[in-house]
Amino acid sequence: MKRFDTRRFSPPAAVGNIKLQNPRKKSPVKVVEVQLDSGADMTCLPKESIESFSNLTYSMVRVKGYSGESQVCRTYFIDIIFNGYIFKYVQVIPIEDEIGFLGRDILNQLKTVLDGPKLKWQASK
Numbered sequence: 001m002k003r004f005d006t007r008r009f010s011p012p013a014a015v016g017n018i019k020l021q022n023p024r025k026k027s028p029v030k031v032v033e034v035q036l037d038s039g040a041d042m043t044c045l046p047k048e049s050i051e052s053f054s055n056l057t058y059s060m061v062r063v064k065g066y067s068g069e070s071q072v073c074r075t076y077f078i079d080i081i082f083n084g085y086i087f088k089y090v091q092v093i094p095i096e097d098e099i100g101f102l103g104r105d106i107l108n109q110l111k112t113v114l115d116g117p118k119l120k121w122q123a124s125k
Contacts, residue, residue, distance in 0.1 A: 001120035002122065012119055014035065014036040015033060015035050019032075020032055020045070023056075032046060032049045033098075035101050043090060044100055046096075047094035053078070060075070061075050077089045082123070090105060110124060
């Protein structure tokens with residue numbers, strides 16, 4: 001099991017690393033830290049980590065944030081490797097943050113256990 005981050009988050013949060021790949025080119029791989037967020041419909045990743053790849057396929061989607069405001073934003077399709085599992089052509093939203101949010105688009109494909117009292121988490125198929 002992996003540990004919650006108790007230093008940067010109050011209350012503590014389940015965080016982990018994912019690897020990103022351009023679906024058209026299998027290298028380079030970029031590692032990004034994410035918070036496991038079952039409240040997020042889609043995975044959101046730091047803008048600079050996505051934009052470091054070239055020639056990504058993109059689309060536009062209307063999103064609504066926690067404030068209730070909706071807006072149209074560009075999304076990108078990227079391969080994500082999380083906990084040893086590969087998720088191909090995941091549609092992700094770029095955000096202005098250092099840490100990303102791994103949403104239900106990925107989490108719902110896994111058995112995810114958040115053990116709050118022990119401050120540990122695990123994800124498996």
